[in-house]
Amino acid sequence: MDEFLQRCKTDLKRIWALLCCIILLVSSLAGCGTPKNANKNIRVWLTEEPSTLDPQVAQGSGAATVISALYEGLCRLDANGKAVPGAAESWQADSTNTEFTFHLRSNAVWNGNVKALTGENTKDTTPTPLTASDFVFAWQRALEPATASPSCTSMMCIENAAQIHTGSLSADNLGVTAKDSHTLVVHLRYSCPEFPQLTAQSVFMPCNQAFFTYASGRYGMDRATILGNGPFSIPNYGWNHDQDLALKRTDTYVGRTAALPASIAFTIGDIPASDTSSSAVSAAADTGSAASTTLNAVQALTGNKLEIASLDLSLESTAKKAGMTVTSFQDTTCGLCFHTGGTFQSATLRRAFVQTLNRSALMKLIPTGTSQAEGILPLDMQFGGKTYRTQAGSMYLQQSSAAAAQGRSLLPNGKKITLLCTDQTKALASEMLACWNQAFQTYFSLHSVSEANLLSSVSSGNYDMAIYPYTPTSFDACTALSAFQSNQSGNFTQLKDSSYDQLLQSTGISAATLAQAEKYLSENAVFYPLYSTRHDYAALPSVTGVVYRPFGGGLDLCDAGIND
Template sequence: MKRRFIIMLAALLVLSMALSACSGQTTHQNQESQQSGKQTAPIEITYNLQTEPRSVDPAKNTAIDGGTVIYHVFEGLTRLDKNNKAEPAVAEKWDVSSDGLTYTFHLRDGVKWSDGKPVTAKDFEYAWKRVLNPDTGSEYAYQLYYIKNGEKYNKGEAKAEDVGVVAKDDKTLELTLESPTPYILELLAFFTYMPVRQDIVEKDPDGWAQNPETYIGNGAFVMKEWNHNDSIVFEKNPNYWDAGRIKPDKLTFVMINDASTELAAFDNNQIDFGDNPPANDFPRLREDGVLHIDPSLATYGYVFNTKKAPFDNPKVRKAFSLAIDRKAIVETPPQVGQKPAGGWVPPGLPDADATKDFREIGGDYYDVNKASVEEAQKLLAEAGYPGGKGLPEITLLYNTSEGHKQIAEMLQEMWKKNLGVEVKLANEEWQVFLDDRANGNYQIARLGWFADYIDPMTFLDMFTTGSGNNDSGWSNKEYDDLIDKAKRTTNAAERMQYMHQAENILMDEMVVIPIYFYVNSYIVKPNLKGYHVDPLGYTYFHEAYKE
């Protein structure tokens, strides 16, 4: 999710000095190759991560910033290729039982942790059971409910030894699923499925992932420095099994929250890649040939706290949603190409017929081109609040950002004009905002969601009862049952039908307000090549280099 925060102008001078110190020579050009007898210059790349990650522990991270760090330091049994299909990584091959329930993974030779110790199948078994252990408190534990007895263990209804993952020996991992899962190999590349070392984690359960000395990974890079709220420095991992593929010698992830400050650093050659360019500068950036805008599998919206009045009433929630003119929001300058959202699941995800789109088949749940004012007013009156009278004080919460503020102010005005409702606005720093949303300390809060894998399920199972990412507090047994059926059936048409029915319930109950479907905008120095930006929101520098 995109995040831009306000920083005082004076901070730019301090930041400029800090960037110069931490980024090294960001304008290095590759010299002639070693074959010509000349030494190749080190490849150093500076990327703007934007914010201090809330966590970089694979079991506890839920955000793109933390995931970006994890993907550069760790590697799973599989990894995603540039078409987001699973390919062998730590596992060089696997066998699948005829019923599609049991996978036997064979780890390749020579896979090591960054400290030189061998990676074993037991590291994966420990890591996955740690995610599912209720004491860990992993918000993404539900992503491992595909594993036999994973959900039961997470809910205290089974023991760790009942979970369907077993290290048969150092090189062989057996995975047993609850039901055949068509995207399981892609899901195994997700950061929550990364291995971790039991000895490292248990020596310092709360601090191991905060200290470069104990942040031991098995991926392409090693964390060398973490200057909190400023920068993270990585170097190539010489013990990585596929080290020959890795081009950068050094990566520096800086944390510039403000879009204008990011652009100033980019213009001053202090960063090579920025994910948060100011939309007002798009015309100039296009002309300079440094702006890129790609489709993104993500939805921008707001979530209701369904446990607090007045949003415990679905009619009130629907009234607030229908009173919004989504087209006006996306067409308000500066425009960046977003499309108004007619549902929660974005376009770009296949339906049962892979040539057709889930969103296209599902259609829009309301008019995305204008507010449905009369219907919204009618629903609010039926809920007992005609003209907004009698409503308690309402506050909309968003994480500090000029872009989020602009949209929040537009919603504030629409609700006042169309419903007669006064809504206050409040903003919080990113990590405080995440904590308050997760703990239910809000009434309406901004929500952005990127797909974790290429399937509509990634947008739907997050709202099941008890899901770690279900910040709404909403619970619906029929919805839960449909998601469960979708996960268990082997019939592709039935599976998609269940998910469409589930989205119908989610939108009828209006647990979330979809506003628009994201695009991914970023700026890159013309000489930086070989990086990969995927529609899931992550940027990879494993094969990046400079011309």
């Protein structure tokens, strides 16, 4: 009997040991499936509050960053800027790259039940399916004149988009069709092999028509009027306007992979200088700044208040010295633009103002870290899968002319003409005024404002002239030049020129056609390019997986992590 009991005890020990091994094995396997840098809170700085999170209307890199977390377009972009599956699990193009067919994920859903959210059926909490019709409605809405989308120029490659935006065709003529609930067919008016990449932009995000109607003019303005299909959502009380915005990972998202961060915390506006840590003090000393009530990007990063922040060019070397990861994009051309719908309707007058400038003197005053512009379009522009500038050749620029001073006869009597600039471009602006005062023997005023105020004034048409940073809404050269067409919502020059419009309305768009359009803008002094500049981001060296997107595309934080 004792021998039997002893044998039982031995067997029990062996069974227990085996169970422990199984538990350890399962635990280790579960650990292998969760990266060590996952489930973190990523803190990001938004320098100002997005005016709206309506994807079809929002503009600016800050809004684009938030929208890419709340919504998902047909495609997302990888770290190399290539299209990868998003709401569409696959797609194919015809041999001419003018027809694309996208196949949506069969289990893709919105982050909520539309009938429950609108009060039609509060008991049903099953997420509403995402359909191809949601994309059709969103794209048509973006192009309707009443929407006044400032970023819909990216859609001008779609068949009939330009005519719909000007009101000459109804929205149902747009070259996009829901073949069935999970198949979207898109017809383009010219070959655009990069079209799937464009669909990652905010303006291409889906919109549920029933929920949009329910939002009744408030769509995208607050948490209750936002319905996304992306990997994150805004929790209750998660948006304190002009202060902070919190996102949490949603469990309804069915994209290619679940989001890596558990949450994202956006700080909006100024960051109080309450942190007096040695690292923050050191960063302040490196920038040569005295004690301040707010922190700059480098100070906030080194002071452990943020993981990622947009970066002023002047702080690039300081950020690198502090060990930050700095990412840059040459996606902006800064130049002199005219309000062609006001004082400067005459191309002759605009040319006179440009031709009296001393370009050599101006180039000595461009900001540190920038380079002389090679054309109106930024260096990173593409067309047909190739770099645009190498196809278009060298850019035509207005040459100085002593005879341009005769343009003074075209100046309106008694009209005060003001040049808008920022502190960064004030030296350039002063040199311009000196040239004009001497040539025209009259007085022009200078008004230096913040960049946000300058962008707002130019966008609303409340200016005469401005030194303006033009960042196209996408990398596509045709899209960038379409922004100057008549009645385009994003046309900051207010140009209305049928000759220019016709250049871009033909079906056989080529690089040569685009070069001709760019030359036309320069010959008519609509936008006089000065220097090429960039957008910079800085991140802590422990941050991984962030996809940085040029041309105002912001950040994709879905795969962001922090190494311990």
